[in-house]
Amino acid sequence: MKSYTMFALGLVLCLQVSSQKLYTYPIGVQTYTFRNHFPKGVEKTLDLIKELGFTEIESSGADGVTTADFKKLCDARNISIPSSGADYNELEKDPMAVVQRAKILGAKFVMCAWIPHKKSEFSLEDAKKAIAVFDAAGKILKENGLTLCYHDHGYEFHPFEDGTLLDYMIKNSNPEYLSFEMDVLWTIHGGGAYMPVKLLKKYPGRFKLMHVKDLRKGVTGDLSGGTPAENDVAVGMGQGNWKEIIKLAKKNGVVHCFIEDESNKEVENIPLSIAFLKKL
Numbered sequence: 609m610k611s612y613t614m615f616a617l618g619l620v621l622c623l624q625v626s627s628q629k630l631y632t633y634p635i636g637v638q639t640y641t642f643r644n645h646f647p648k649g650v651e652k653t654l655d656l657i658k659e660l661g662f663t664e665i666e667s668s669g670a671d672g673v674t675t676a677d678f679k680k681l682c683d684a685r686n687i688s689i690p691s692s693g694a695d696y697n698e699l700e701k702d703p704m705a706v707v708q709r710a711k712i713l714g715a716k717f718v719m720c721a722w723i724p725h726k727k728s729e730f731s732l733e734d735a736k737k738a739i740a741v742f743d744a745a746g747k748i749l750k751e752n753g754l755t756l757c758y759h760d761h762g763y764e765f766h767p768f769e770d771g772t773l774l775d776y777m778i779k780n781s782n783p784e785y786l787s788f789e790m791d792v793l794w795t796i797h798g799g800g801a802y803m804p805v806k807l808l809k810k811y812p813g814r815f816k817l818m819h820v821k822d823l824r825k826g827v828t829g830d831l832s833g834g835t836p837a838e839n840d841v842a843v844g845m846g847q848g849n850w851k852e853i854i855k856l857a858k859k860n861g862v863v864h865c866f867i868e869d870e871s872n873k874e875v876e877n878i879p880l881s882i883a884f885l886k887k888l
Contacts, residue, residue: 630854630888636690638819638868639667641878646670651681658685660878666691666719666817666866668709675712690864691717691757691789691817696724696738699745699756706745707752717817717864718749719789721759728832730763735773739781746785757817759789762798763833772799778811789817790857791868792848793840797829801847805856812860819868820885822846840870842877844884854888 637657639646645653650670657665667689669678682689692715694706699720710718720742725734738758746756764774778788788811795804808815823829823846824839844850857865867885869877 629886630851630858631885632858633865634663635661635882635885636664636666636864636866637662637878638866639665639670641867641869641874644872646672650678654681654685654687656875658687661882662687664688664690664864664866666693666864667713668693669713675709679713689713689715691715691719691866694718694720694756696720696722696741700741703745703748707749707754710749710754711752715754717755717757717789719757719759719817721789721791722761722833723758725763728763728830730766730773730831732768732773732776735764735777736780739777739786742786743782744785746782750785755787755816756785757787757789759791759817759819760794760798761791761833762794762829763831765798765803766831774799774807778814783814787816788814789819790815790862791819791821792853793819793821793823793835793846793868793870794833796823796847797827797835798831798833800829801849805849805852808853808856808860808862814861815857816861816863818857818862818865820865820881821868821870822848822850822881837871840877842869842880842884843867844881850884851888854885 642653650673665687669675692710692713698706706718723738742758749756760774765772768776792804820843822841822843824841825847827839867881871877
């Protein structure tokens with residue numbers, strides 16, 4: 609009887625562990641997803657974001673309202689803004705303006721999604737300059753309670769030494785001043801379907817944010833940092849190995865995940881993406 613009881617207890621515990629949800633992040637979205645909606649009405653778009661089930665966003669605000677008013681509109685809908693954005697040139701020339709905007713929004717993270725360069729020809733010199741800009745700005749942001757993250761965009765996967773230029777940037781930037789945001793679609797597009805898992809394993813603690821975004825199956829990427837809108841599909845319908853990606857994200861330091869959909873079917877895709885993540 610005792611052995612049977614122990615067996616039954618073990619079975620119950622196994623079932624409980626297996627039934628635990630893998631995706632436990634708040635449901636967040638990058639507001640670029642709604643770029644075609646905001647011009648038609650900021651409040652209406654925020655209502656849509658709330659109706660879709662999002663409780664946090666990554667955003668720098670919206671045209672037509674002040675940063676402070678945008679924050680109030682989000683607060684009224686119980687939508688938080690843990691991460692905001694910054695232009696590369698702004699980080700280089702006026703990082704305190706970035707700090708001030710992030711503080712108004714209540715953000716703890718600031719992401720930069722593009723490094724100026726000649727199309728498809730991101731170079732070692734581009735990477736070196738970016739490291740200097742990001743480390744300098746990141747120091748100022750850290751002194752003001754913020755964490756700067758660089759969002760990869762696919763063009764950084766040019767081969768270099770025993771890795772890529774993204775490897776060079778991660779290894780040669782100061783981890784005290786620069787963290788990273790993995791955009792899963794662009795990581796696959798530039799580095800291959802295996803690359804998100806490889807990077808999360810290789811650099812634990814360096815990726816603090818993630819764009820949960822999937823690349824259509826059968827698409828072979830390149831180093832352009834661009835792809836047609838129809839190649840952005842609902843999460844789970846593309847090339848991402850999502851169980852492994854989310855498992856490693858949770859284990860290795862990713863704090864916030866934001867769904868991003870750059871297709872022209874965002875309202876159709878988003879519920880599918882949320883449903884998929886909730887089932888993980």
